[in-house]
Structures are given as structure tokens and as C-alpha cells.
Amino acid sequence: MAQVRVRFAxxxxxxxxxxxxxxxxxxxxxxxxxxxxxxxxxxxTDKERNSEQFLNVIYDSLSWLGLNWDEGPRVGGQFGPYRQxxxxxxxxxxxxxxxxxxxxxxxxxxxxxxxxxxRAEVYDEHRKKTVTKVRNxxxxxxxxxxxxxxxxxxxxxxxxxxxxxxxxxxxxVVDDITMAITHVIRGEDHLSNTSKHVELFKAFGAPVPAxxxxxxILKQNGPGKMSKRDQGALIEEYQRRGFLPExxxxxxxxxxxxxxxxxxxxxxxxxxxxxxxxxxxxxxxRFDEKKLAxxxxxxxxxxxxxxxxxxxxxxxxxxxxxxxxxxxxxxxYFREVMLLCQPKLKGLEELPAYTGYFFSEDFPLDAKVRExxxxxxxxxxRLAELIDLTGTADFSTDAAIEEALKALAARSGAGxxxxxxxxxxxxxxxxxxPSITGLFRVLGRERVRKRLSALAATL
RNA sequence: GUCCCCAUCGUCUAGCCCGGUUAGGACACCACCCUUUCACGGUGAGAACCGGGGUUCGAAUCCCCGUGGGGACGCCA
Numbered sequence: 269m270a271q272v273r274v275r276f277a278x279x280x281x282x283x284x285x286x287x288x289x290x291x292x293x294x295x296x297x298x299x300x301x302x303x304x305x306x307x308x309x310x311x312x313t314d315k316e317r318n319s320e321q322f323l324n325v326i327y328d329s330l331s332w333l334g335l336n337w338d339e340g341p342r343v344g345g346q347f348g349p350y351r352q353x354x355x356x357x358x359x360x361x362x363x364x365x366x367x368x369x370x371x372x373x374x375x376x377x378x379x380x381x382x383x384x385x386x387r388a389e390v391y392d393e394h395r396k397k398t399v400t401k402v403r404n405x406x407x408x409x410x411x412x413x414x415x416x417x418x419x420x421x422x423x424x425x426x427x428x429x430x431x432x433x434x435x436x437x438x439x440x441v442v443d444d445i446t447m448a449i450t451h452v453i454r455g456e457d458h459l460s461n462t463s464k465h466v467e468l469f470k471a472f473g474a475p476v477p478a479x480x481x482x483x484x485i486l487k488q489n490g491p492g493k494m495s496k497r498d499q500g501a502l503i504e505e506y507q508r509r510g511f512l513p514e515x516x517x518x519x520x521x522x523x524x525x526x527x528x529x530x531x532x533x534x535x536x537x538x539x540x541x542x543x544x545x546x547x548x549x550x551x552x553x554r555f556d557e558k559k560l561a562x563x564x565x566x567x568x569x570x571x572x573x574x575x576x577x578x579x580x581x582x583x584x585x586x587x588x589x590x591x592x593x594x595x596x597x598x599x600x601y602f603r604e605v606m607l608l609c610q611p612k613l614k615g616l617e618e619l620p621a622y623t624g625y626f627f628s629e630d631f632p633l634d635a636k637v638r639e640x641x642x643x644x645x646x647x648x649x650r651l652a653e654l655i656d657l658t659g660t661a662d663f664s665t666d667a668a669i670e671e672a673l674k675a676l677a678a679r680s681g682a683g684x685x686x687x688x689x690x691x692x693x694x695x696x697x698x699x700x701x702p703s704i705t706g707l708f709r710v711l712g713r714e715r716v717r718k719r720l721s722a723l724a725a726t727l
Numbered sequence: 728g729u730c731c732c733c734a735u736c737g738u739c740u741a742g743c744c745c746g747g748u749u750a751g752g753a754c755a756c757c758a759c760c761c762u763u764u765c766a767c768g769g770u771g772a773g774a775a776c777c778g779g780g781g782u783u784c785g786a787a788u789c790c791c792c793g794u795g796g797g798g799a800c801g802c803c804a
Contacts, residue, residue: 279804311804378802394728394800419731419799429802436804460731460799483733484797493797519739522753526740530752549740551733552797559739559754569767612766673763688763700765 272304273450276330276337277440279311280322283496284329284503286555287455287485290520294482295453296335297521297543304450308340309443310351313433329503333513334536339447347447352439359434362442362472363427371471377430381438383421383467399423407466409459412451412480412545421463437461441468444477453480453545456552457493480545483524483552493552500557510583510616511560515567519560523553533566565614573607580606583616593627604710608702625696626710629718633697641693642727645682650690651724653680655717663713666705673705691716694723 276292278284299306308330310323327342339345349355363379366372371382386403406418427438444452459481469476484493487501494501506516514536522532526549527542534542571579581602584594594602605626613622625631641647657676662668677684688704695707695716708716 277804281804313804376802392729392800414732417731422730423800426802431802433802435802440804455798456732457798458804461804463731481732486797488738491796522739524739528741530741532739532753549733553740554738556738556754562754565767614766670763677763684763692764698765702765704763 270450272299272302273307273448274299274304274453275307275309275444275447275449276335277309277311277443278326280319280326282319282322282325284325285494285496286501286503286520287494289329289333289503289516290485290523291453291455291482292330292335293333293517293520294480294525294543294548296337297540298451298453298480298545299338300540301543305338306335307345307347307447307449308337308350309447310341310353311436311439312351312353313436313439325504329507332507333503333517352434352443355439355443358446359439359442362445363434363438366427366471369471372427373424378426379428380424381427381464381468381471382424404467407463407470409462409466409479410476411459412478413548414459414481414550417459417462419460419463421467425464437464437468441465441472445469445472445474449477451478451480451545453482456481456484480548482548483550485523486552486554488555488557494555500555500560508586510579510619511564512567512571512579515564516560518567519563523555524549533563561615568613568615569611571610573603573610576610577603577606580616580619584619587620593624597627601710608706608710612702622701629715631697633693633723634699637693637697637699641689641699644689645686647686647690648724648727649680650682650687651694651720651727654687654691654694655720655724658708658713658717658720661713663709666703666709669705669708690723691720695719 274295276295278288278292296306298304308326310326323341330337337343339347340350363372366381372379373382374380383402383404385405388401388403389398390401391397392399401422402424404420404422406420409417409419411417425437426435428434443449462479462481466476486492487494487498496502500506503516507513517536518533518539521539521543525543525547527534527539528547531538568576581594597605605623609619609623613619653676657672661672673687674684677687689699691704692699692701692707695711701707711719
């Protein structure tokens, strides 16, 4: 069996859709699984809609996801160039072949591909116009996911626009032929187009590749497939929100595919080992951001300290406002704060709100929490005792702080929880966060006492 | 309207090909446990074979018809 060659062929429209990401991923996985070649081809024949800078959106998104390409722009390859805008010579040659075989004709300045068979004029109710139907044999699509699919192409179609630019169907097929693509893995929305492509392959006398039409990703609420305007549809959004690419890739791999057992969270090497076309589902999948968030948390939790700190720093640095707040902190302290919070976070997005009070005295006091804590027991007395205790207590370790607090609770007869709640409110302004002992230790005696006193002063 | 694809818990899915399961897992939700908060984690609960016909001793599984969902029908890709 010859080496597998697959391709991902996006258009530089300025967006990198999550559905495109999954198509790219499945192609990449199949190439890696089979030891094949993953080709990146840029389909930029529509000069109206494409632009140079949009190319970077594609490169950046693929790179961020870790989907490296073996052939394509920036890395080259023996079947280049890999941008359709640079392949005019190839298309001219293939168009000439079609013309020589009598399979093209001009109409309204455009070039049409001519189907073989009897013709008849028919009025199309839906399109409200008369069209020429061709009595044609069905095209057979050998689909690795759906099985054998037949569809009859019964109308000639445009392959070169009147402005001289070739159309998708034509260049797509020509490139798949000239780039020796063996498997076309793409979204199901292309299944109906495939009969056009099969007709072209046949007209060129070229072997038809194996197809694999993968199910679509549906929007989480409401009807229809996910579009670029839907919440969570764009890869750059996940990048910006600090999602871990390995988590997103793992999640995406499970949208329409499964390893055949209960496993979900898997290292990419394992996904590559298990991935195969027959394991891909046939039905569309609804996108579920909650499950993605859970996957992201699981990956975040197991990040090594160094990696977590690096990710946290990266995330905070790209925030639009207030980046200076964290940047002014010294490395050791920053690291200590981040590692204290790592086991508690669901996502890097929580970082600003979750760690703000470590880096500034100006942090919000949650009014509801304050009301709740202050309305219970004798917070005034607890605060006074805490201020007294923290003046002399050993702050060197969590254990020492815990011991001191427990001793205080035992002396006074109030519960540990009462001290904990009041102290937490004073130092962090809320009722969620790391352990109170960790909070004390990392914040340090001086700031803890200052904040306790500040809260006491408001009573 | 025409053509194509699809159909298991709210969601992602295993099981289907090669009929016999208390129809399994995960996310979400709820309860309990753990616990110095909040999480994590643990235990448990509720929750599905779209409908109708066939074939068969027996159908989630095979066949047909409905219905529902999705896609395509551009000088977009």
C-alpha cells in the first residue's frame, strides 16, 4: 500500500473555525497514525475574500494546536507551490487538457465543465429558472466512514469564472491529483459536492481518492451547524481565554470519534495510535463547552509546576488591561502564588479574579460574603483575637500557622471555621480560595495583619 | 422543491457489522462522604434505544416505510 497523503485545505478568510480545526486534526491524526504525509494547502482562489494577513490566522492556529504540516507553505515540499494563487500554470495546463477532450465550453464569459449524456431543458421551481439537466450515470463515492454513496451530478458547472479565476471544485481536484492525495478527509457538508469532484477525476483519467466525510459540529443551542458567529466557534477565542491546546485537541478528537472504549482523557500519542477512519461516527455532534471546560481543568491540574507557572504568566501577560499588576511581582513570589492556586482553578481565565488580592491592596470585598460572615457569631472578637495572634505566631510553614489557629480556637471555644471565615474575608475579600494557612504564609505577617485591622476598623 | 447523510440518557458516546446486556462510561444536574472556605476526589440517584410495520423463539442490533435532525443545490470554499 502506497504511503497515505492527506491534506488540509483552508481558505484564508480571517477566521479559523472549530470545525476546520477538527478537520485538520483528523487529517493530521490519520497521517500520523499511518506514517503518512500531512499537506497544508491554501485555497485562496477567491481574490475578493482572501487576504495576505489572514494566512497568519491559519498558521498560528495550526501551530498553537500542535498540528504541524509536512508539506505546505513555510516548509515547502516537492509538490509545491502550496498556495493556489501561485498555481495558475498548473490550472492552465489541466484546463487545456479538459478543453482538448471536448469537456469544456464557454458561457457568459465563464468556462463550464461539460457532463456526458442526453440533455433536456427543465424549469427548476426552487431556483426559479430554466436549467439544462444532463442524463448522467451516478458517481460512486467510496467513503471510509459512510460506505458506498451514490449521487448523480446532472448539471454542468462553472470551473473558471468570467474574471479568469478558477473555481474551488476544479482547483481542488487538480491539486489533489498533482499533489498525489490518497485520502480526502473533510466535513460532511462537502459530500454533495463530491459527485462533481468524482466527475472531474474521471474526466482527467485520474484515480479517485478514498473519501472520508466526517460529521459536522452543531451549535450547542438552536438549530444548524456551528457558524463563525456562534459562541465558542473560533480557535483564537480559546487561545485568548487561556485554554490548553492539548485539552482542546483531546476534546475535539472525541467529537465524532472514540477509541472504542471508555477512555476519554488520553495523551496525544495514544490518540494517534488508536485513531482510524472506521472509528469515526456518522452522526453530527453538538458542541458542549462544559465538557471542554472539564477537560481543560483536568489538563491544568496535571501540569508540572514549571509549566503551570509559565502558562499562567503567559495568560496574564496577554490580558488587555492591568498586566502591570502581575508583571511587577518578583518571580519567586509569583510562582508561589500560582502554585498555591493551581489545584483550585478550573481555568486560567479565573486567574485575575482568583489571585488579584495577592498583588494589590486594592481588592474588592464581596458584599454578600461580608454580610454572611459578619452576621454569624462574634466576628469582632474573632478579628481582635486574630490580630493579636498574628503578631507573634510562627508564619514559616502551613503546619505552624495551622497549629497556632487551632490552639486559638481551642482556647476561645469558637470553631476553627469561624476564624477561617473572618480571616479569609479580611485577607481576600471573598469566601473561596486556597487554604487559609497557605493564604497567611504566602501573604506574610505584615499584610495579613494590615488587612485584618482594616476589616476590624469598618465594624 | 430536488438530491445526499444521519437517528441510544439533556449533551458526547459504548453496544449495532457477527440479534439473547440489570443498555456501559463521561459531561451536566441532584444527594451524601471527605473537608478549615471553595474546588478536586469518592459514593450514590435520576436520566436513553424516534414511531410503525416486518424477519425471528428472541430486535437497540437485520429489512422497509414514516417522522425528525443535518447538509448540498453560487462565476463562495
